[in-house]
Amino acid sequence: xxxxKSRPSSSSTKKRVRDAEATKLRILEAAKKEFAKNGLExxxxxxxxxxxxxxxxxxxxxxxxxxxxxxxxxxREYLNIRxxxxxxxxxxxxxxxxxxxxxRFTWEYYIANPEFITLVNSENLCKAAHIKNSPTLKTISQKxxxxxxxLLDRGVRENVFREGIDAAQLNITIASINYYYFTNRFTGSVxxxxxxxxxxxxxxxxxxxxxxxxxxxxxx
Amino acid sequence: xxxxKSRPSSSSTKKRVRDAEATKLRILEAAKKEFAKNGLExxxxxxxxxxxxxxxxxxxxxxxxxxxxxxxxxxREYLNIRxxxxxxxxxxxxxxxxxxxxxRFTWEYYIANPEFITLVNSENLCKAAHIKNSPTLKTISQKxxxxxxxLLDRGVRENVFREGIDAAQLNITIASINYYYFTNRFTGSVxxxxxxxxxxxxxxxxxxxxxxxxxxxxxx
DNA sequence: CGCCTAATGCACCGTATAGTTACTTACACA
DNA sequence: TGTGTAAGTAACTATACGGTGCATTAGGCG
Numbered sequence: 001x002x003x004x005k006s007r008p009s010s011s012s013t014k015k016r017v018r019d020a021e022a023t024k025l026r027i028l029e030a031a032k033k034e035f036a037k038n039g040l041e042x043x044x045x046x047x048x049x050x051x052x053x054x055x056x057x058x059x060x061x062x063x064x065x066x067x068x069x070x071x072x073x074x075x076r077e078y079l080n081i082r083x084x085x086x087x088x089x090x091x092x093x094x095x096x097x098x099x100x101x102x103x104r105f106t107w108e109y110y111i112a113n114p115e116f117i118t119l120v121n122s123e124n125l126c127k128a129a130h131i132k133n134s135p136t137l138k139t140i141s142q143k144x145x146x147x148x149x150x151l152l153d154r155g156v157r158e159n160v161f162r163e164g165i166d167a168a169q170l171n172i173t174i175a176s177i178n179y180y181y182f183t184n185r186f187t188g189s190v191x192x193x194x195x196x197x198x199x200x201x202x203x204x205x206x207x208x209x210x211x212x213x214x215x216x217x218x219x220x
Numbered sequence: 221x222x223x224x225k226s227r228p229s230s231s232s233t234k235k236r237v238r239d240a241e242a243t244k245l246r247i248l249e250a251a252k253k254e255f256a257k258n259g260l261e262x263x264x265x266x267x268x269x270x271x272x273x274x275x276x277x278x279x280x281x282x283x284x285x286x287x288x289x290x291x292x293x294x295x296r297e298y299l300n301i302r303x304x305x306x307x308x309x310x311x312x313x314x315x316x317x318x319x320x321x322x323x324r325f326t327w328e329y330y331i332a333n334p335e336f337i338t339l340v341n342s343e344n345l346c347k348a349a350h351i352k353n354s355p356t357l358k359t360i361s362q363k364x365x366x367x368x369x370x371l372l373d374r375g376v377r378e379n380v381f382r383e384g385i386d387a388a389q390l391n392i393t394i395a396s397i398n399y400y401y402f403t404n405r406f407t408g409s410v411x412x413x414x415x416x417x418x419x420x421x422x423x424x425x426x427x428x429x430x431x432x433x434x435x436x437x438x439x440x
Numbered sequence: 441c442g443c444c445t446a447a448t449g450c451a452c453c454g455t456a457t458a459g460t461t462a463c464t465t466a467c468a469c470a
Numbered sequence: 471t472g473t474g475t476a477a478g479t480a481a482c483t484a485t486a487c488g489g490t491g492c493a494t495t496a497g498g499c500g
Contacts, residue, residue, distance in 0.1 A: 266456090
């Protein structure tokens with residue numbers, strides 16, 4: 001029985017054989033995986049195209065070059081983590097709770113998005129060549145730092161945080177203690193002879209990290 | 221007229237054209253630089269041979285493969301940082317001074333040996349494949365952790381450190397807050413819009429780091 | 441329907457790369 | 471002083487890589 005095969009007039013649910021946006025997205029997802037797994041130099045464009053179920057030609061059509069693709073992937077990742085962070089709604093939590101929430105969020109984000117760390121490492125290996133001139137990134141970063149600064153200010157006003165802590169330094173420290181544990185989990189597991197990714201190890205670490213930050217920021 | 225062409229009988233001061241150990245060392249030094257600059261995948265064996273002023277064949281003769289060379293470089297780097305650390309003689313310093321000395325040493329070691337961080341990052345990208353079965357590394361790491369544990373114990377006995385802090389967690393945290401700042405100094409400089417390597421920035425950071433660790437470990 | 445543009449596919453290129461083959465040369469030791 | 475062995479060299483290979491030229495096709499629009 002003849003179902004309508006392709007009615008261009010029909011609604012948005014119809015299957016498109018040619019769909020630029022979908023193809024772009026598939027390439028970006030595949031690229032994220034491949035870049036994260038093998039680094040910028042180690043990643044293979046053929047592998048990306050294959051995994052994206054797209055032709056390599058499309059990759060160059062949409063993103064110009066391997067570096068162009070990497071830049072796009074990386075910028076999307078930064079946008080994503082900041083967007084998630086904004087959802088935490090820290091400004092409506094008591095300062096100490098907000099601080100703890102931020103630490104825990106960072107930790108859980110790295111667990112849920114292991115690619116992020118490796119992508120950032122790759123970008124630092126090439127001295128931030130791809131994001132150096134990204135106005136988007138600078139804008140969202142400024143907002144982010146200001147958000148933390150206002151949390152610190154509020155904590156001081158409410159007499160629960162110590163005075164004089166710099167928001168940038170605090171941000172760096174929170175990222176540090178979470179990031180390092182994950183990025184170095186392989187050498188770490190060898191050196192400390194324990195499985196860094198075992199559930200109990202993870203639990204122990206996040207507890208320690210929250211303690212570290214609270215002792216640094218809170219009074220008493 | 222045949223003049224004496226070469227008198228091999230002369231004493232130890234004679235210049236040696238062939239010197240296996242020296243060649244090996246030159247290759248290792250060149251490899252360290254190249255691997256650190258471009259990562260394991262990005263490093264070029266031709267570039268290493270050229271910089272070492274050695275023939276590429278020698279590289280394969282002494283180290284079997286690119287990975288074999290990387291393994292050797294990395295193991296030497298771990299041995300070096302632990303050797304330097306041992307020289308600190310922490311056990312003969314008051315606990316709090318010892319702790320501060322350790323934090324400051326870590327910081328300064330990363331500044332003086334920027335290659336170390338990049339090499340470790342590369343090793344983690346390939347899931348510690350090169351060091352996974354290194355007994356040497358495990359031995360020196362155990363000693364290292366024990367040294368910190370005994371410092372913690374001594375501090376508790378002298379009533380200057382809090383009880384119940386795990387040496388491994390503390391080590392990880394000390395490494396974290398120093399390591400992260402350097403490995404991410406390029407993206408960091410973009411995001412926080414400040415030069416991470418400026419002298420004042422460095423000074424501010426190490427001060428902050430010492431404070432972080434002291435607040436974590438020390439009583440009041 | 442038929443046209444035009446954008447999406448897609450295929451086959452190819454030049455080069456750079458890790459690794460090797462086959463050779464020469466210095467020197468320690470008898 | 472002669473010789474075996476290890477140090478050193480140069481030219482080469484096979485292939486994998488990032489990137490491209492050009493033909494083909496789908497589908498929105500008039």
